[in-house]
Amino acid sequence: MAAGTQGQRPAGERRTAILGAAARLFAAHGYRGVTIDDLGRAVGTTGPALYRHFPGKEALLGAVLVDVSERLARRGRALVADADGPEEALEALLRGHIDFSLGEPDLITVHDRELGNLTDDDRRRVRRLQRGYVEEWVNVLAALRPAAPRADLRASVHAAFGLLNSTPHSRGPLSRAAMSALLLRMGHAALLSGESTPRPS
């Protein structure tokens, strides 16, 4: 029971376990509220073992945030490219984002709480990816609401994200399916509320 008792090799399994634990713990207690030892304990090692996989705590947060930002941006691009017209693109973006925020609430939470604890470099990268994702939404919306100024659309998209991302804090007793439907309906209504007169059916 002294030292070095492990010896598996399923590639970066420990690494991904650490990333998962980091997302969960950072979401629950905040970046500053989690210690290296907490992280080690969460993956069945001691704290310093972490340094065999990441250069430090900041880099760990960076890896989490860059990864989630990349996935969101990539997914957004793909959904829009595959969609058949802007109505369907918007629907796909909404569904995709909702799946994400219901499926990985920890990542969503960390993603918009911990930007300030990143390295300047990582923060720039994450911001760039976020901007790209937002522009994807804005482009789709612009096709549906040609009269609206682009700045308004951008603000609308950010507000819609606030709505969709509220999930981690407040799902309550609703099933995932029910919550998903509710968010879809609300998000859709909010984003298209720019038209002065909603047309029935």
Next chain:
Amino acid sequence: MAAGTQGQRPAGERRTAILGAAARLFAAHGYRGVTIDDLGRAVGTTGPALYRHFPGKEALLGAVLVDVSERLARRGRALVADADGPEEALEALLRGHIDFSLGEPDLITVHDRELGNLTDDDRRRVRRLQRGYVEEWVNVLAALRPAAPRADLRASVHAAFGLLNSTPHSRGPLSRAAMSALLLRMGHAALLSGESTPRPS
């Protein structure tokens, strides 16, 4: 310039200055990212002077959060009581909340990021106040959408708060008036999207 050079007496002026600085700094860097010395410097004293006004850092956060929660809850109750029917009550709640989130974004930010750093006691108190405020909204909505289950309405209200509170992170170049109008429109549409068929005009 050695020691004790001050001597004003406008009552709790220093105290409110500290609370303001705390809201601003906690919003910008997070509770854990702000030191006692930062707080002292922000109000023109040194760090430890703070202990003449508050028993500690936790109590300071507690004072900020309890105060904002009380104000929101009280305001919500008053707006609903003074309103003429549920349509107008909802409108008033939306406008009130939007004013708040555009006018004091720091408080909004701290309010939903730092619950976890409160004393158990303060957390309970804040949660109770929040629940009361939410119920105010839910009651109004229930009158407008009698068919919807209360759990759905609660989730909808939380989601709408996410939308309205997104402001601090994302106002962009829009004027306050423009942003206010945009949020009002979106919030209204999102909350009333429960009706299966939106009726024109």
Next chain:
DNA sequence: GAGGGATGTTAATGCTCACTAACAGGGGTG
């Protein structure tokens, strides 16, 4: 079957930080 890289472990190390001690000026009240 010897060597070495990957991965852990425990024990420093050094910094940051909330909080406390000891001391001091200032002004209102007796």
Next chain:
DNA sequence: CACCCCTGTTAGTGAGCATTAACATCCCTC
């Protein structure tokens, strides 16, 4: 005018924590 409370100040103090050092295993390759 003497006292005393209010509010500051500077110098600890002790705990927590990221990171590094030194050392130990395991398994894979030659």
